[in-house]
Amino acid sequence: MERTHNWTTEQWVKADQAHHMHPFTDYADHAVNGSRIITEADGVFLTDSDGNKILDGMAGLWCTNVGYGRKELADVAHKQMMQLPFYNTFFNTSTMPPIELAGVLAEITPEGLNHAFYASSGSEANDTIVRMVRHYWNIKGKPNKKTFISREYAYHGTTMAAASLGGMSGMHRQADLPLPGFEHVMPPYWYVFGGDMSPEEFGLAAAKAVEDKIVELGADNVAAFIGEPIQGAGAVIIPPETYWPEIQRICEKYDILLIADEVICGFGRTGNWFGSDHFNIKPDLMPIAKGLTSGYLPLSAVMTTDDVKETLGRGGDFEHGFTYSGHPVACAVALANIEIIKRENLVEKVHSDTGPYLGERLAELEDHPLVGEVRHLGLIASIELAKNKETRELFDPSLSVGPTCKNHCSDNGLVMRATRDVMVMSPPLIISRDEIDMLVDRARKALDATAVDFGVM
Numbered sequence: 001m002e003r004t005h006n007w008t009t010e011q012w013v014k015a016d017q018a019h020h021m022h023p024f025t026d027y028a029d030h031a032v033n034g035s036r037i038i039t040e041a042d043g044v045f046l047t048d049s050d051g052n053k054i055l056d057g058m059a060g061l062w063c064t065n066v067g068y069g070r071k072e073l074a075d076v077a078h079k080q081m082m083q084l085p086f087y088n089t090f091f092n093t094s095t096m097p098p099i100e101l102a103g104v105l106a107e108i109t110p111e112g113l114n115h116a117f118y119a120s121s122g123s124e125a126n127d128t129i130v131r132m133v134r135h136y137w138n139i140k141g142k143p144n145k146k147t148f149i150s151r152e153y154a155y156h157g158t159t160m161a162a163a164s165l166g167g168m169s170g171m172h173r174q175a176d177l178p179l180p181g182f183e184h185v186m187p188p189y190w191y192v193f194g195g196d197m198s199p200e201e202f203g204l205a206a207a208k209a210v211e212d213k214i215v216e217l218g219a220d221n222v223a224a225f226i227g228e229p230i231q232g233a234g235a236v237i238i239p240p241e242t243y244w245p246e247i248q249r250i251c252e253k254y255d256i257l258l259i260a261d262e263v264i265c266g267f268g269r270t271g272n273w274f275g276s277d278h279f280n281i282k283p284d285l286m287p288i289a290k291g292l293t294s295g296y297l298p299l300s301a302v303m304t305t306d307d308v309k310e311t312l313g314r315g316g317d318f319e320h321g322f323t324y325s326g327h328p329v330a331c332a333v334a335l336a337n338i339e340i341i342k343r344e345n346l347v348e349k350v351h352s353d354t355g356p357y358l359g360e361r362l363a364e365l366e367d368h369p370l371v372g373e374v375r376h377l378g379l380i381a382s383i384e385l386a387k388n389k390e391t392r393e394l395f396d397p398s399l400s401v402g403p404t405c406k407n408h409c410s411d412n413g414l415v416m417r418a419t420r421d422v423m424v425m426s427p428p429l430i431i432s433r434d435e436i437d438m439l440v441d442r443a444r445k446a447l448d449a450t451a452v453d454f455g456v457m
Helices: 009-019 027-033 071-083 096-108 122-139 160-165 169-175 199-217 243-253 275-279 306-312 328-343 346-367 401-411 433-453
Strands: 038-042 045-048 053-056 113-119 147-151 182-185 222-227 257-260 285-288 300-305 371-377 380-385 417-419 422-425
Touching: 053 433, 071 328, 096 113, 096 300, 096 328, 113 122, 113 306, 122 160, 122 222, 122 257, 122 285, 122 300, 122 306, 147 160, 147 199, 160 169, 182 199, 199 222, 199 243, 222 243, 243 257, 300 306, 328 346, 346 371, 346 380, 346 433, 380 401, 380 433, 401 417, 401 422, 401 433, 422 433
Parallel strands: 147 182, 147 222, 222 257, 257 285
Antiparallel strands: 038 045, 045 053, 113 300, 285 300, 371 380, 380 422, 417 422
């Protein structure tokens, strides 16, 4: 058998095309153009099979918070694998790492979230939440409270329930979603939906859309509202400061559970441990994943309040879970990952140093003819590309301005993501000021090349 690590890039690409089905991929396009093969990574940089060094402006998929090449995490995984590579947590059995991790998570998550239920992905965590919430209201004697309210452009995962929670129309079309019991309202996306309102006025209007939906459905039929503090995959939609306090008030008024999806915002991304800390959200349930292990191993959790856990405890067995719930190796790596974040003061660094510096540098791009708006908090940001800066008119989606810019980023040694015609970024939390300079300089080159393509420069 041929040793695959001696293959050329062309051989790797052909083998990939032959058997590997990728997520979120046009398979007809993939059959023609193939993949870029990533072979190594260190710090904030990737290396491909042709030896090109690439600045990862997306931290993998919003997740590699402590950067690549952390031997400490590999050593912890190896040690745990040798001691106890796996055992399940079903039926009153446990192992040490998930016990210890649950205590640490109760300390660092927002006040009142004292209990962790483990899964392996954000999608599984949000599926778990649907199960928990509906069971919760059944036990409370309110079996009609079944409907979840979410937002357009929301991303909560890709399983059937998680995609139904989300507001991605393309995902809905492909799978006949959403399932019954899931409703969506206008997001707090001032640039597109704000019209003549100030951001502060629009924040209240977007929150009112949630209240109007509750009234339309009847509060006795609504189980929960779910929202990301910042809508990441939706194009880094940062809500006006008036939005979340009003959402909190509305949920309390109508006796509706509040779910803050921290899969992207958690573990330092916003310059706080969680986005809920920045916006002063007090959630009843909170899914976490991604930065929990910095992507080194799959792990997620649902954090809940005493009220949720104690209510579920009155319902007999909670008949839900996964083979890998509380996987000991993943939990051991998560503990070590959180220790790195604490030891290196990464949350504080993002809050006071690199986060503000990224904002300063990105603000310099606002003079670019393609840039309508720059949105930024901590180390999560987006660049909204617009046809007309004054009127906030967007490009025709069929022009694929965003994907074109993404390709120019790639050609310039930078990973950024295009969501519609919005360029989004979330670099590793270890990124330095010099590396931020490199990121922004490469982004400007990509913008310039895109502007030439569309006759703007």
